[in-house]
Amino acid sequence: MTKTTGQRKQSRAEIQRRYRERKKSENPDAYLQKERDRWYARRRCGKVKTVGDLTERERRCTRKRWRERQHESRMRHRIAATTTPPVTPDRDEERDGDASSQRRRGRKAKKRRDAASYRMIIKLKESLAVAKRGKERYRKKFERERKKCRQPARGSAVLTDQTTPRSKTRQMLSSCSVTPSVKKTLLFHNALIDDMRHSTGRNVTTEKRRRLTSRVISGKILKRYRLGTLAKKRGIALSSIPEVGDGQCAQLDSTRRKVRSDAVDQHTVELIGDFFNRDDNSRLTTGRKDTVTKHKVRMQKRLLSDTMCNLHEKFCSEYSSNAVSYTTFTRYRPFWVRIPNEKDRQTCLCKKHHNIQLKADKLFHLQVIDKKNAEELLYQQVCDINKHECMSRECDECENKRVQFRDNVDETHTTVWSEWTVQKESYEKDGQVQTTKQKSTRKGQLVN
Numbered sequence: 495m496t497k498t499t500g501q502r503k504q505s506r507a508e509i510q511r512r513y514r515e516r517k518k519s520e521n522p523d524a525y526l527q528k529e530r531d532r533w534y535a536r537r538r539c540g541k542v543k544t545v546g547d548l549t550e551r552e553r554r555c556t557r558k559r560w561r562e563r564q565h566e567s568r569m570r571h572r573i574a575a576t577t578t579p580p581v582t583p584d585r586d587e588e589r590d591g592d593a594s595s596q597r598r599r600g601r602k603a604k605k606r607r608d609a610a611s612y613r614m615i616i617k618l619k620e621s622l623a624v625a626k627r628g629k630e631r632y633r634k635k636f637e638r639e640r641k642k643c644r645q646p647a648r649g650s651a652v653l654t655d656q657t658t659p660r661s662k663t664r665q666m667l668s669s670c671s672v673t674p675s676v677k678k679t680l681l682f683h684n685a686l687i688d689d690m691r692h693s694t695g696r697n698v699t700t701e702k703r704r705r706l707t708s709r710v711i712s713g714k715i716l717k718r719y720r721l722g723t724l725a726k727k728r729g730i731a732l733s734s735i736p737e738v739g740d741g742q743c744a745q746l747d748s749t750r751r752k753v754r755s756d757a758v759d760q761h762t763v764e765l766i767g768d769f770f771n772r773d774d775n776s777r778l779t780t781g782r783k784d785t786v787t788k789h790k791v792r793m794q795k796r797l798l799s800d801t802m803c804n805l806h807e808k809f810c811s812e813y814s815s816n817a818v819s820y821t822t823f824t825r826y827r828p829f830w831v832r833i834p835n836e837k838d839r840q841t842c843l844c845k846k847h848h849n850i851q852l853k854a855d856k857l858f859h860l861q862v863i864d865k866k867n868a869e870e871l872l873y874q875q876v877c878d879i880n881k882h883e884c885m886s887r888e889c890d891e892c893e894n895k896r897v898q899f900r901d902n903v904d905e906t907h908t909t910v911w912s913e914w915t916v917q918k919e920s921y922e923k924d925g926q927v928q929t930t931k932q933k934s935t936r937k938g939q940l941v942n
Contacts, residue, residue, distance in 0.1 A: 659684035659719065682721050686730070689715040758826070762816045766826045769809050775799060776831050786830045793830035802833070845914040856911035862899050871897055 518525045536542045545553055657665070663681045689712060713732030716725050722732055770776055776796040784795050798805065802824060810817040851868045858866040865871050876884040876892045883889045920929045 659688055659715065678724075681719065682716075682724055685715050685719050685721055686725070689713060758818060758822055762818060763826050765813055765816055766809070766818070766823060767828055769805075769812075770798075770828055770831045771796065775805055775808075786832070788829045793828075796828075796831045797834040798831060802827075845916070849913045852911055852913055856909065860909065863897060864900075874898055 514525075533542065537544070545556060548556060659681055662684045663677065666680060667677060692712065692715060713722055713725065713730075716722050716732065725732055776798050779795045779797060785792050786795050787793075800808075803820070806820050806823045809823060847868075854863070854866060854868040854871060857863045863871065865874075872879060874897055875895045877889060878884050881889070884892050887893055918929050920927055922928075
């Protein structure tokens with residue numbers, strides 16, 4: 495069999511894809527069952543991970559991609575559903591003859607306007623060229639006069655203020671030959687003098703200029719001539735924003751960063767920091783190595799004793815004159831004050847108590863109760879949590895108290911939540927079958 499000329503050779507991926515399509519068209523049910531068995535085998539081997547096998551971060555990323563794809567799919571369906579039919583053409587366009595008289599007159603008027611515009615553009619271009627030639631002539635004349643002013647008289651070493659440090663250096667060394675190091679030193683001297691004059695102002699006395707330049711100068715001219723490293727070696731501090739003196743130019747004020755009118759003042763920031771470091775709002779960890787480091791600052795970790803929402807309300811009530819928003823309150827929280835997690839808790843976190851909290855989270859998610867914390871639900875069932883009679887259900891007043899549910903509860907709905915259980919599992923070790931107890935999660939159901 496000879497190969498047909500002009501045909502492209504198929505890749506292995508194309509051959510496999512066509513093979514799968516042919517198998518799928520021959521027996522769809524058997525093909526789907528085979529793929530399903532293959533997927534389960536890959537899952538048992540660990541080659542395929544489900545959402546439950548991913549970490550919390552990978553799970554959030556996967557669900558975010560799902561939401562984005564669902565949003566794109568809905569937008570495509572919405573655009574396809576709202577697409578209008580094509581616009582019906584005008585009758586004039588369907589005619590095979592010439593255009594109407596109104597259209598012909600409109601085209602003639604447009605041509606006249608376009609011709610007038612083109613003539614106006616040509617005239618403006620000519621006048622612009624004349625103006626440019628005149629500007630260039632006056633510019634050259636100004637440069638010639640400026641060059642004459644720069645040249646000193648014969649036998650005189652007077653330099654004008656309009657010359658640059660490099661021009662001053664060339665004029666000083668015009669009649670002598672020196673080494674490059676001497677030339678660079680003289681250039682550094684002239685640039686430093688101009689930088690000092692620029693930083694401290696021209697109307698400053700010699701004594702005041704000496705006092706100001708002993709601190710910090712701008713270094714703008716030194717950096718322009720690449721002399722910043724040489725200035726640092728000489729012990730001269732450079733800064734983009736020099737210190738403001740009595741005779742400093744007003745132009746330097748515009749380089750300073752302006753503070754917003756609604757910015758939080760430093761006193762409020764200190765109050766927020768002191769509020770978080772109080773013992774009634776956070777507690778200090780007991781471990782000596784339980785520290786937090788940020789920007790090379792090492793601090794002992796503190797754990798919040800309440801939620802951020804409750805602490806924000808408490809701060810605004812105590813400091814009403816310095817009340818801030820919740821976002822600002824969280825922004826200025828010290829980095830060593832952390833929200834406690836499960837391992838930082840010092841209270842009971844056994845299976846029984848955690849299962850109650852899981853139920854409370856589910857009821858709050860279904861909008862059946864108003865409180866999310868199980869400890870807050872306890873106040874609805876007893877009179878006082880510090881009394882033994884109330885907590886043991888022996889009090890006559892709170893004996894019949896129950897959790898307050900909302901009225902919009904669907905009694906026919908089946909609620910499912912997660913809870914911790916202890917299961918016995920058997921395993922084989924050294925040829926003997928042994929049993930062990932392991933904690934696992936399961937789905938609990940409650941039919942109202």
